[in-house]
Amino acid sequence: DTGVSQDPRHKITKRGQNVTFRCDPISEHNRLYWYRQTLGQGPEFLTYFQNEAQLEKSRLLSDRFSAERPKGSFSTLEIQRTEQGDSAMYLCASSLVSSIPGELFFGEGSRLTVL
Amino acid sequence: SQQGEEDPQALSIQEGENATMNCSYKTSINNLQWYRQNSGRGLVHLILIRSNEREKHSGRLRVTLDTSKKSSSLLITASRAADTASYFCATPGGYQKVTFGTGTKLQVIP
Numbered sequence: 733d734t735g736v737s738q739d740p741r742h743k744i745t746k747r748g749q750n751v752t753f754r755c756d757p758i759s760e761h762n763r764l765y766w767y768r769q770t771l772g773q774g775p776e777f778l779t780y781f782q783n784e785a786q787l788e789k790s791r792l793l794s795d796r797f798s799a800e801r802p803k804g805s806f807s808t809l810e811i812q813r814t815e816q817g818d819s820a821m822y823l824c825a826s827s828l829v830s831s832i833p834g835e836l837f838f839g840e841g842s843r844l845t846v847l
Numbered sequence: 848s849q850q851g852e853e854d855p856q857a858l859s860i861q862e863g864e865n866a867t868m869n870c871s872y873k874t875s876i877n878n879l880q881w882y883r884q885n886s887g888r889g890l891v892h893l894i895l896i897r898s899n900e901r902e903k904h905s906g907r908l909r910v911t912l913d914t915s916k917k918s919s920s921l922l923i924t925a926s927r928a929a930d931t932a933s934y935f936c937a938t939p940g941g942y943q944k945v946t947f948g949t950g951t952k953l954q955v956i957p
Contacts, residue, residue, distance in 0.1 A: 736889070765944070774935050774947035775890065788944060823889060825945075834880045834939030838889035 736839035738824050744845045745814055752810045753842040757826030764807050765836060766799055767823040768792065775823055781807060782829070814846045853936060853951040861956050866923040868951040870936030871916075879912055880937045881921050882947070890935065894921075928957045 737756040745751050757764050762783050767775035778797070780788045783804035793799070796814075801807040811818055821843050825836035854869045872879070878897045882890040896903045896912045896919065903910045909922040923930055936948045 767947075772950075774950050777944050777946065780944055821887075825890075832878070832895060834878060834937060834945045835892050835895065836890075836945055838891070840889045841887075843887070 755824030
């Protein structure tokens, strides 16, 4: 068990470019979450998958954001036409349906800087 | 939006002292959790307290919960430099979505 893995750890891009982050959850974890965290704030919920189904999306997830979890394993979060306000840490977490509610296992995050 | 608000926002103490941080939340809960985040890293689950519990211990951690006041506290006893981190309270909601507070940044000075 290698834990939740996120890639890349750091991404610097120019405004208007597209970026994609990948998350590999703990194997057999059927729930997967994406959060965004800006400096000095707590993580804010973006979206949630149970297996391959995207069950909830936050209003923070604008049309420029899309998340997928094909086959219920790894997940990708794509941001199109990045803006400076997208600069943040993007955190992925996973859990089991049978887990204690709220006990999430986080990856180390992908830090995005939009110039 | 943030469910919880931690207080204080920042705390600086000497090694060996106790650190107390508080969390207030808005809606009814089944449980409340505390997470820790080292600078630039992911979050690590520390401890859970259920709504029917008033106090819980885990090693040097002590958590209390007052559902009538919608508040919780986290006490770290005999702090160490390695405890330097941000601490967040968190509450689960629909679809097990977890909502985090704003965090307390703890600095333990050796």
